[in-house]
Amino acid sequence: MEPLPFLRALTPCDRCAVRKTSLCSRVNVDLQRDLARLSHHRTYRLGETVLAEMEATSFVGIVVSGVLRMQKSLEDGRQQLVGLLFRSDFFGRVFGGLSDYAIEAASDVILCCYERRAFERLTERFPELEHQLMLNTLDELDAARDWMLLLGCQTMPERVASFLLMLCRRGEPDEWVSGANLSIHLPISRRDMASYLGTTGESISRVIHEMSRRGIIKIRNAQDFEILNKRQLVRMSGRDDLSIRPAIAAQSSRSPYERLAAANGLPRSTGFH
Amino acid sequence: MEPLPFLRALTPCDRCAVRKTSLCSRVNVDLQRDLARLSHHRTYRLGETVLAEMEATSFVGIVVSGVLRMQKSLEDGRQQLVGLLFRSDFFGRVFGGLSDYAIEAASDVILCCYERRAFERLTERFPELEHQLMLNTLDELDAARDWMLLLGCQTMPERVASFLLMLCRRGEPDEWVSGANLSIHLPISRRDMASYLGTTGESISRVIHEMSRRGIIKIRNAQDFEILNKRQLVRMSGRDDLSIRPAIAAQSSRSPYERLAAANGLPRSTGFH
DNA sequence: CGCTCGGTTGAGACGGTTCAAGACGTGTGG
DNA sequence: CCACACGTCTTGAACCGTCTCAACCGAGCG
Numbered sequence: 001m002e003p004l005p006f007l008r009a010l011t012p013c014d015r016c017a018v019r020k021t022s023l024c025s026r027v028n029v030d031l032q033r034d035l036a037r038l039s040h041h042r043t044y045r046l047g048e049t050v051l052a053e054m055e056a057t058s059f060v061g062i063v064v065s066g067v068l069r070m071q072k073s074l075e076d077g078r079q080q081l082v083g084l085l086f087r088s089d090f091f092g093r094v095f096g097g098l099s100d101y102a103i104e105a106a107s108d109v110i111l112c113c114y115e116r117r118a119f120e121r122l123t124e125r126f127p128e129l130e131h132q133l134m135l136n137t138l139d140e141l142d143a144a145r146d147w148m149l150l151l152g153c154q155t156m157p158e159r160v161a162s163f164l165l166m167l168c169r170r171g172e173p174d175e176w177v178s179g180a181n182l183s184i185h186l187p188i189s190r191r192d193m194a195s196y197l198g199t200t201g202e203s204i205s206r207v208i209h210e211m212s213r214r215g216i217i218k219i220r221n222a223q224d225f226e227i228l229n230k231r232q233l234v235r236m237s238g239r240d241d242l243s244i245r246p247a248i249a250a251q252s253s254r255s256p257y258e259r260l261a262a263a264n265g266l267p268r269s270t271g272f273h
Numbered sequence: 274m275e276p277l278p279f280l281r282a283l284t285p286c287d288r289c290a291v292r293k294t295s296l297c298s299r300v301n302v303d304l305q306r307d308l309a310r311l312s313h314h315r316t317y318r319l320g321e322t323v324l325a326e327m328e329a330t331s332f333v334g335i336v337v338s339g340v341l342r343m344q345k346s347l348e349d350g351r352q353q354l355v356g357l358l359f360r361s362d363f364f365g366r367v368f369g370g371l372s373d374y375a376i377e378a379a380s381d382v383i384l385c386c387y388e389r390r391a392f393e394r395l396t397e398r399f400p401e402l403e404h405q406l407m408l409n410t411l412d413e414l415d416a417a418r419d420w421m422l423l424l425g426c427q428t429m430p431e432r433v434a435s436f437l438l439m440l441c442r443r444g445e446p447d448e449w450v451s452g453a454n455l456s457i458h459l460p461i462s463r464r465d466m467a468s469y470l471g472t473t474g475e476s477i478s479r480v481i482h483e484m485s486r487r488g489i490i491k492i493r494n495a496q497d498f499e500i501l502n503k504r505q506l507v508r509m510s511g512r513d514d515l516s517i518r519p520a521i522a523a524q525s526s527r528s529p530y531e532r533l534a535a536a537n538g539l540p541r542s543t544g545f546h
Numbered sequence: 547c548g549c550t551c552g553g554t555t556g557a558g559a560c561g562g563t564t565c566a567a568g569a570c571g572t573g574t575g576g
Numbered sequence: 577c578c579a580c581a582c583g584t585c586t587t588g589a590a591c592c593g594t595c596t597c598a599a600c601c602g603a604g605c606g
Contacts, residue, residue, distance in 0.1 A: 072422045074511055080425040082418040095408055100415050127400035130407060135368055137410045142373055144417035145355040149345045151424035152353040152471030156594075190553060198425030203594060205554055222553060238347055429562075463585065476562060478586055495570090495585060547606105554601070561594090569586070576579085 012036065016112070018088035022062045023132050031126045038114045038122070044105040051092065053102040059113045060092025066109030067187045070101045071195065081196035083144070084188070086170050090136050094120055106188045151198045154238055159197040160207045161237035164217075164225070182230065186223035211236075285309065289385070291361035295335045296405050304399045311387045311395070317378040324365065326375040332386045333365025339382030340460045344468065345374045354469035356417065357461070359443050363409050367393055379461045424471045427511055432470040433480045434510035437490075437498070455503065459496035484509075 013036045019025055024035050041064070044050055050068065051057055068085040082101055085091050093099040094116065114122075123130040150159055167184050186193065190201040197204065212219045216233055218226040227233055286309045292298055297308050314337070317323055323341065324330055341358040355374055358364050366372040367389065396403040423432055440457050459466065463474040470477065485492045489506055491499040500506055 070418070072418065074422070074426070075513065076511070078426045080422040082421045093411070095411060096415075101418060127403065130400065130403060134403060134407050134410065137407065137414060138366070138368060141410060141414045141417060142369075144414060144421065145343075145345065145374060148355045148417060148421055148424060149347070149353040151421060152468075153347070153351045195425075200595060201553070202555085202596085206594095209554080238349070240348065473563060474585075475564085475587085479562095482586075549605085551604090552602095554599105556599085557597090559594105559596075560592105562591105563593090564591075565589090567586100567588085570584085572582090572584100574579100574581085576577105 013039070016064065018062060018064055018112075022088040023090050023136055024062065026132050027126065027128050031122070031129055034122060034126075035114070038118050039112050042111045042113050044109050044111070046105055046107050048105045050103040050105060050109075050111070051099055053100065054098050056097055057093045057099050057116050060090070060094055060116050060119055061111050061113035063087050063089050063091060064110040064112050067106040068109060068111075069104050069106040069188070069192055069196075071104065072101045079195050080198065081192060082147075083140070084170075084196065086187075090133070092116065094123070094133065106192055156197075156199055156203050156207050157210070157236055158238040159199065160204060160211070161233050162239060163193065163197060164227070164233065165237055168227075182227040183220075184217075184225045184227065186225075190222075286312070289337065291335060291337055291385075295361040296363050296409055297335065299405050300399065300401050304395070304402055307395060307399075308387070311391050312385050315384045315386050317382050317384070319378055319380050321378045323376040323378060323382075323384070324372055326373065327371050329370060330366045330372050330389050333363070333367055333389050333392055334384050334386035336360050336362050336364060337383040337385050340379040341382060341384075342377050342379040342461070342465055342469075343374045344377065352468050353471065354465060355420075356413070357443075357469065359460075363406070365389065367396070367406065379465055429470075429472055429476050429480050430483070430509055431511040432472065433477060433484070434506050435512060436466065436470060437500070437506065438510055441500075455500040456493075457490075457498045457500065459498075463495075 013019060013024070013032065016022075024032060027035075039061070042061075044066075053073065063085050065087055068089075068091055069081050070083040070085065070091075071079050071081045073079040084106065085103075091103055091111070123133065150162055154162070164184055167186070168182060188196075190204055194201045194204050208217070208219070208225075211217050211233075214232075216227070216229045216236070218228055220226060286292060286297070286305065289295075297305060300308075312334070315334075317339075324332075326346065336358050338360055341362075341364055342354050343356040343358065343364075344352050344354045346352045357379065358376075364376055364384070396406065423435055427435070437457055440459070441455060461469075463477055467474045467477050481490070481492065481498075484490050484506075487505075489500070489502045489509070491501055493499060
């Protein structure tokens with residue numbers, strides 16, 4: 001017997017942990033049902049490879065819990081982390097044969113997966129799905145370019161500060177209220193962090209402990225900090241506060257160039273004022 | 274009188290210089306006609322701003338000739354070039370309020386422009402157009418991540434070599450035949466090049482002249498070189514040949530990990546062997 | 547308990563930046 | 577046609593931020 005629309009059977013997705021925030025919830029219910037039918041969960045343990053570099057992408061999906069890292073490597077072993085994927089983020093390269101980067105579990109993870117070809121066929125039937133993917137891809141592109149700025153011309157203290165602030169926004173749905181102290185949990189190893197920031201574990205260590213010495217953060221243990229002086233952390237990041245903007249771009253709430261003032265010619269500083 | 278399909282009137286686009294390679298030619302003729310109706314040309318001189326950072330994107334379009342640079346800047350004046358756009362490349366941020374980088378003319382340019390909102394409405398009517406945009410965006414994302422690898426963990430000689438090879442692929446439709454010597458024309462200033470590579474003009478100068486001393490390239494003048502030893506240039510880039518792959522990804526023609534061999538632990542070298 | 551592994555700390559070396567001076571090329575005006 | 581000036585590129589020397597290497601520390605675990 002066909003259930004009435006408002007009585008339709010619950011899909012497993014309805015109680016999914018990332019239901020509210022993931023791409024699949026931003027499309028209409030027919031499509032949601034099709035997606036639900038196509039999906040299956042997979043789990044990986046820290047360090048396991050989800051999709052290897054230069055391998056045909058067989059599936060794509062959404063991070064339910066844990067953190068994925070996207071990383072590229074040179075033949076001599078040097079590696080660069082080109083992105084982190086947190087819960088409710090979409091992963092996998094659609095519409096292309098090979099992915100140029102490996103996707104690996106940076107922690108234990110649970111993924112909600114779709115067979116790639118089947119997913120792509122769905123985008124053909126539902127332009128709405130492709131549109132959501134498009135918005136997602138554009139955001140990733142903005143983020144990648146933002147990181148290029150960081151890698152290309154920021155100092156280590158600036159990079160680490162930016163990274164911590166990024167974790168505040170994307171890591172876990174914490175408080176981040178105006179005045180409150182904030183606790184940060186590093187979900188990845190020093191090595192991953194170093195690779196993401198284009199530096200070494202040693203340098204990160206030094207910067208973090210220097211930040212602690214200056215009372216900007218408090219180190220609870222190697223992967224748990226507390227932000228004691230948010231304003232100074234933002235200042236140290238060398239960016240406008242807006243790194244702290246919510247995922248949904250608040251339309252033009254930024255103050256464009258109010259501090260454009262001090263142009264070039266400053267001597268290089270340590271990043272610690 | 275309605276012209277027969279095969280006799281339809283020529284649009285200005287039919288004799289467009291980038292007709293064969295641009296996004297607008299990869300969609301069906303109805304859509305092409307709509308696009309043609311919407312388009313208008315604009316010209317900018319070297320150094321002029323096409324779209325400012327943090328400004329609402331009023332139009333998008335395609336580069337007909339010349340080179341655009343996308344760049345981000347910090348408040349203290351440091352700048353990072355996050356992408357170059359050559360002829361037939363699409364520019365402008367669709368589906369978003371503000372672009373977070375400036376688009377400027379890195380040479381004199383001619384652009385074929387579409388009012389942004391009108392263009393977006395067209396994507397709603399023609400999913401095909403959105404799909405082409407999507408493919409384009411995915412390519413840009415791949416390129417951005419590739420550049421992150423370069424900025425995050427490659428030496429100056431590697432960066433410069435990679436840049437020169439990139440110019441071979443994307444700059445002008447030159448020869449690049451297997452054995453032939455190749456001439457490269459730098460379409461941008463040293464400063465732009467430095468900003469793209471995350472370094473300074475001085476460092477670039479030194480690397481280029483060292484390359485010349487080693488007989489890898491011949492310097493005709495500050496912006497014209499000849500590649501004398503392509504193989505060594507590729508080797509110096511620290512990447513697999515594939516930087517030289519054509520825009521259309523040749524399916525899995527790469528040899529995946531044949532040289533994965535020599536993993537970590539190599540002492541840091543100058544990049545010149 | 548001792549091993550291992552990730553993170554921390556210190557000392558020294560090195561690549562790349564900075565600053566300053568010089569060369570080159572190009573356009574202008576006498 | 578040359579003199580001059582200006583911007584861009586080149587070259588040199590000193591400095592400094594970050595990497596490298598090596599030792600050390602502490603937590604987790606068989």
